[in-house]
Amino acid sequence: MKKKIALAGNPNVGKSTLFNTLTGTRQHVGNWPGKTVEKKSGRIDYKGKKIDLVDLPGTYSLTAYSEEEIIARNYIVENEPDLVVQILDATNLERNLYLTTQLIELGCNVILAVNFVKEAKKKGIIIDKKKLSELLDVPVVMIEANEMENIVDLMHMVNKRLKNKKIPRKISYGKEIDEHVCDVREKICEYIPAENPDWTAIKLLENDDEVIRQNKNRKGFMELWDFVSKQRMHLEKVFGEDIITIIAKARYGFIEGLTNEVISKQEKEAKTLSEKIDYLATHKYFGIPLFLLFMFITFYVSFFLAAPLTDGFEFIVGFLQEQASFLLNSLNASSWIVSLVSEAVIGGVGSVLVFVPNIFVLFFFISFMEDSGYMARAAYVMDRLMHKIGLHGKSFIPMILGFGCNVPAIMATRSLDSKKDRILTILINPFMSCSARLPVYVLFAGAFFPKSQAVVIFLIYLLGIAVAVISGFVFHKILFKGISTPLVMELPPYRMPTLTGLLIHMWERGKSFIRKAGTIIFLIVVVIWFLANIPYGVEYASRQSLIGWIGDMISPVFEPLGFGNWQSSVALIFGVVAKEVVIGTFGTVFDVGEQGLSAVLQNMFTPLSAAAFMVFVLLYIPCISTIATIKKETGSWRWTFFVLGYTTIVAWLFSFIVYQGGLLLGFV
Known part of the structure; x- marks a missing residue:
């Protein structure tokens, strides 16, 4: 019979690290029923026992104030797990024990796993494990969540406690x-x-x-x-x-x-490394430049490491196109089938998959910054700037999440205290460049700015942040007048992430990119291919095709921006479905072959018009999933249509400034 174990604990106590260590790749990530809060579950086989492990949301208590608290509490009450393992931070035991008292009140079979013991010792904190266990009447195990030696001790205690379930004695409150x-x-x-x-x-x-x-x-x-x-x-x-x-x-x-x-x-050791780093990382003047430097290094290293793989993927896609065409022609397949397979399926989807290495490497380094504790410092230092211009400090946390995907970032605004703050943050979040836009930047920066790819893409991301902040300031002054509150948040100690944990987080985020390429992007490029082939008998993807006609109708709008060709117009239209489709469209309408998409685009764009195109992709209408999330979270079509109109106008104006301003300055 399967046993159920729940992992509970405050945020930033190493709960996810322990979960990843215990389950490895045998885990499933979804949502709690009817909720947007992420649910992680996994399986452990230990000494003949099959154990289902559930990672409860990080929470400070079981009081029904937040969605996370209600989920954690209801799971324990309704599902009655055989055991609850609470992870505690040895450096902040007092705060963590508040949750412990409530778990004991619930009558749970509990084990306490005290994490970061080495870190506590460095701070002069010594915990008497035996006495803590006696006073609470629960087993206590001292662990380091990323070290297997301690995990063996924990699993031994888990096995023992599953065999002999025991409810702790009641706590006296006077x-x-x-x-x-x-x-x-x-x-x-x-x-x-x-x-x-x-x-x-x-x-x-x-x-x-x-x-x-x-x-x-x-x-x-x-x-x-x-x-x-x-x-x-x-x-x-x-x-x-x-x-x-x-x-x-x-x-x-x-x-x-x-x-x-x-x-x-005991007497505290000399100033810890974490405190020394924080002197710079949260410094009044050095904090923001350091954050920007880390962003630049992240992009630079991402391109440096991913470049050989990206080149290899691009060669393989071109080779597969040529071979597929040759094979199908030799089998006397119809020209439509040859075109569908080589140009739509391989060319369209393949042109997006080429950028998988860039996406995964970027997510690896973002996960490193999060797991190491640095991302919390980034939110802290940016809060100072945002608070000065009238924005709610907590808004920067969902904005940071927007670098991955705008959908969960917008959902994260639920943590903000007032409806005004939530709507304000939702309105500016689409300007934070999500990972789906990254393939467009990588393609264009590589084709037109090969010696300074990282710098160009770093500036694009920086522009997105700047436009979001400026828009927030304007909205605050005009639409949401009031006093903003400063950010009060915990800064977890710096910790060295485990390679396993980083790889798991990288895969969790990156797999959606691959899944999207095999579903949404595949369907869209087939639609594009179909439109490029009708009316019957027309030259594939020509101006006379239906897709060429649609692009020609819209292209005059983009003429002042430097990319008035019909192919770009069509790519931007279909890019509203998903931003990766911009690349998929180019890959479908052009017969790329082994020369690669970059070479084709160099004949259509100049460096200046390419820069304007990247700016437009950064700022224009968010994808359909984001639009639907905005409607759901604001509960208003008015705000949804406002975002659609505002982002389009801002994108057009900034692209116009880049292109026309560049021409005035003598750039081409």
């Missing part, structure tokens, strides 16, 4: 509170029998909305609620505070006494 909880528990057993009467008693006393909602229609609840209300009023009268504060203080009082018993502090 005579007054304990008596009231006991009285409520007895009434619960009388009126609405519950699986966890102690937990339910505390939650009803706390006036917890989720527990009330789950029980309000049960017979006897109103009589119980009258009794609970009287108990709550009595406690508030005795302590002179609201019930939430009373119970929170009781928990922290217990935790303070506990940590005084189990933590001893």
Whole structure:
């Protein structure tokens, strides 16, 4: 029989690292039912036991304030895992133990895995594992989440605890509170029998909305609620505070006494490496330049490492096109079949897949910055700049996520405190250059700026950030007047990510690019190929074809921008479906062969018009998935159409400035 284990813990305690170490590649990433919060699950085979492992969302408590807290709590209550392994940060044990008290209140079979023990020792923090285990009545294992030696100890304890399930003894919060909880528990057993009467008693006393909602229609609840209300009023009268504060203080009082018993502090070592790095990384003047330098290095190294693979992929695509045409012709296949396979399937989809190495290498380095703890510093230093120009500091976190994909980035605005802040951040997020646009930049920068690819693409990303910030400032002054609040966030210590963890994160993000190439992009390039072949008898992808006619109708709009050819117009139109389709369109309408797409584009664009084209792709209408997400998150067609119109106008104006300004300065 399969066993179920839940991994719980605060954010930034190494929970994901431990999950990846335990499951390796045997994991599944999806969403929690009816939610947008990511769900990770995996499988472990240990000493004949098949174990399903679920990575619960990182949360500081099980109070029903956020979606993550509700998900974590409901999973434990409704699914009743055989074991909950809570990961704690040894450098900040007191804060982490708040969640522990609630897991014990829930009556969970718990193991505490205390992580970052070496880091704690460097800070002079020594934890008495034996005493901590005795006082909480739960097993405690000291680990380093990325070291297998410690994981063996943890799995040994997991196996032992699965064989002999034990519920920890109740925590005492003082005579007054304990008596009231006991009285409520007895009434619960009388009126609405519950699986966890102690937990339910505390939650009803706390006036917890989720527990009330789950029980309000049960017979006897109103009589119980009258009794609970009287108990709550009595406690508030005795302590002179609201019930939430009373119970929170009781928990922290217990935790303070506990940590005084189990933590001893030695003389701290000299300033840690993390503190020394932070002096520069979060410096008032050096912080932002350092962030920009890291961005540039990321792009430069990404192109340097991926270039040989990209060249190889491009050669293979051209070779496959030639061989497919030769083979099909030798089999006397119809010209339509030859064209479909060589030009649409191989040429269109292949021209996108050529950039898989660039995408994966970029995601590898972004994952490194996130897992090492640097990305939190980037948000922190950028907050200072954004706050000065009137933007909500927390907005930069979803903006950073936009470098991967705008869809989850827009969903991440749910963490912002007010509707005004959420809508403002949603409106500017499409200007953050997602990974789907990267193939366009790589192709054009490589073709027209081969000696300075990284610099050009770095400037493109920088322009996206600048336009987002400026737009936010304008919207704040005109549409969303009010006072912004500063960013209050935790800066996790710097840590060296594991190679396995980085590769898993890289694959999780990059596989969607490959999946999209095999589904959406494949379908779109087939549609483009079909439009390029009708009416029947017309030359493939000529001006006389339907797709050429569509492009010709729109191309005058782009004439002042330097790319008034019909092929570019069509590529931009279909690029609204998915930005990778811009490349797929070029690959389909041109008979590229072994010469490569870069060589063909060099005959159509100049360096200046290529730069203007990249700027337009950066700033114009987001993809359909992003548009749908904007509608869903704002709940308004008005804001959705505003984004469509505003991004189009901004893209046209900036491209116009680049091209016409460049001509005035003598560039071509």
